[in-house]
Amino acid sequence: MNELITAATVATALKSSLVEKAYDDMLSPFCKEIGALGGDLGKAARLLIDPLQIATTFQDRLKCFFTNLNARVPEERRVPIPAEISGPSLQAMQYLELENPLWKMFEELLIKSADSESASKAHPSFAHIIKQLSRDEAFILHKLTQGAFEFIGTMDLDHTINRFINKKYEKWSFPSEELFVPDAFGLYYNHLESLSLVRWPIYNQEPIFDSNHQQTGTREFSRIHLTEFGILFTEACIPQNGFSNSENEEMPAMP
Numbered sequence: 001m002n003e004l005i006t007a008a009t010v011a012t013a014l015k016s017s018l019v020e021k022a023y024d025d026m027l028s029p030f031c032k033e034i035g036a037l038g039g040d041l042g043k044a045a046r047l048l049i050d051p052l053q054i055a056t057t058f059q060d061r062l063k064c065f066f067t068n069l070n071a072r073v074p075e076e077r078r079v080p081i082p083a084e085i086s087g088p089s090l091q092a093m094q095y096l097e098l099e100n101p102l103w104k105m106f107e108e109l110l111i112k113s114a115d116s117e118s119a120s121k122a123h124p125s126f127a128h129i130i131k132q133l134s135r136d137e138a139f140i141l142h143k144l145t146q147g148a149f150e151f152i153g154t155m156d157l158d159h160t161i162n163r164f165i166n167k168k169y170e171k172w173s174f175p176s177e178e179l180f181v182p183d184a185f186g187l188y189y190n191h192l193e194s195l196s197l198v199r200w201p202i203y204n205q206e207p208i209f210d211s212n213h214q215q216t217g218t219r220e221f222s223r224i225h226l227t228e229f230g231i232l233f234t235e236a237c238i239p240q241n242g243f244s245n246s247e248n249e250e251m252p253a254m255p
Helices: 007-013 016-037 039-072 083-093 101-113 125-132 135-144 182-194 228-237
Strands: 149-158 163-172 202-209 215-226
Touching: 039 083, 039 101, 083 101, 083 125, 101 125, 101 135, 101 228, 125 228, 135 182, 135 215, 135 228, 163 215, 215 228
Parallel strands: none
Antiparallel strands: 149 163, 149 215, 202 215
16 A cells, blocks of 8 residues: 655655765765866866755755645645655656756646545656656646647748748747747657647648749648647646746746
């Protein structure tokens, strides 16, 4: 029988002294080498070591999570969180800061899983999906919960090869400028589609003619929307107010 995740059980398993000693033992040889490197090489090596050291503060961040759980789920509604959800979630959360949207998604999934009124919305695969997401992809999913993205694109007809080329967009409703890496939008979409979370169908096309009534191109109307599975996933994992600490702030600043 799965045990209910509580502050006491996690604190016992993750006592700060044990965590710090484990990381000290693991990182000590590396840190000594880094100290010997000095200069730019030492700074470069810190890019690898510093994220690992975040895990030593995991207990403090867990206390924040338990505070939120206690505030949102009355004791009479609390149920055991399945280990297949809690295990992968806690493992991944060790390396995430509180402000990271992915932390907030894991937290939302765990809280929903601990509430008898919403536990049925939490699927074991959701934790593994969150682990694969970037912060930009989390932002895209949150935006999609507010409505589909509408696009209108045109392409020229090359009669020599009988193909449409040079795709350009007349309308692009997604705020790409709000992403950390705006140029990666296509990559993000392809990844989210591979996870069966989103689709980008063309729902209408119309030909474009010149003054001689010869077709010179086509205009496509399309939209990106959540799939049925994507809707279930976002309902279980996206906080109602998004990823901000206030309603007016969507995403934390890039560190």
